[in-house]
Amino acid sequence: MLKKWFSQAAAAGMMITLAVTVAACGGDNAAQSPSPAQATVATVKTTAPTGSPAAGTVTAASDTMAPPEKAPGVNNYVQQAGNEAKPTTAATSKPKRTYDSYTVEKPLLMGVAIGDSQDSVVKLHGTPKSHYLMDDAEDPINVYEYDGFHIGLNPQKQVEFVEVASSEEDPGLNSLRLGQTTAEAAKALGKPDSSTDYVMTYKTKTTVLKLDIDTKSKTIQSIKLFGRSE
Missing domain, CATH: 1.20.5 (Single alpha-helices involved in coiled-coils or other helix-helix interfaces)
Known part of the structure; x- marks a missing residue:
């Protein structure tokens, strides 16, 4: 048992x-053993005939990627035959120049003194953009026109006057310019030798600096340096 x-x-x-x-x-x-889903994938990958749409799709997706398209207008000049990128040139502005300041001992306007030669004017300021003749029976004046100022030359080709015509110019009056007030003029040049509601003048033995004034705004409308006889 x-x-x-x-x-x-x-x-x-x-x-x-x-x-x-x-x-x-x-x-x-x-x-x-593969799952039914895995078996299906394996069958698709291995049994797709070469060159069929399925095989071509798989190959394109895995081996070759199309480059992304560029945004319109970006570096388009590279694509255009004959078009080369050109460097941009900044606009050149008129060079700023400084001049010796006006003094009683050396009265200058735009760096020019009364009696200076025509050659010295051209050497300092270059060839004028234009010129014209002030018809005077006794002493005709040839006026050289520059941007912002004028210079008058007598028949002996010597400076007879200098006149400032633009507030953009620094004439060499201790930073005084057209459009500034009579108070600013007195601060820059000192007490004038004579002054009215219409004009301020500064005198030396050989010159007169004349500032014409707007009576309403009390601002300087013109600046002129010219010779005087004792």
Whole structure:
């Protein structure tokens, strides 16, 4: 009886061992077997005929990427034959020049003194943009016109007067310019030798500096330096 029981137990153990072994083998095969979805993908990739739309699509997507398009108007000159990029040149403005300031010992306007030669004027300011003759029966004056000022030359080709015509010019009067007030003129040049509501004058032995004044605004409308006889 005991021997029969051992025989049945041994048989049951063998059955259990066999079931575990079969389950283990089945698990390995399940892990290695692709899912239905995976099997489908593998089939599509491997069975698509060469040159078919599917194969061409896969190849284009994986191997070749089209370059992104440029935004319209960006570096278009590169695409146009015969068009080369040209460097831009900044607009040049008139160079600013400074002159010796007016003094009683050395009365100057625009760096020019009464009696200076025509050659010295051209050397300092260059060739005038135009000139005209003031018809005077006794002493005709040849007027050189520059941007912002005029210079009159007598028949001996010497400076007879200098006149400022633009507030953009710094005439060399301690920063005084056209359009400034009579108070600013007095501050820049000191007390005038004579003054009215219409004109302020500064005199030396050989020159007169004349400032014409607007009576309403009390601002300087013209500045002129000319010679005087003692």
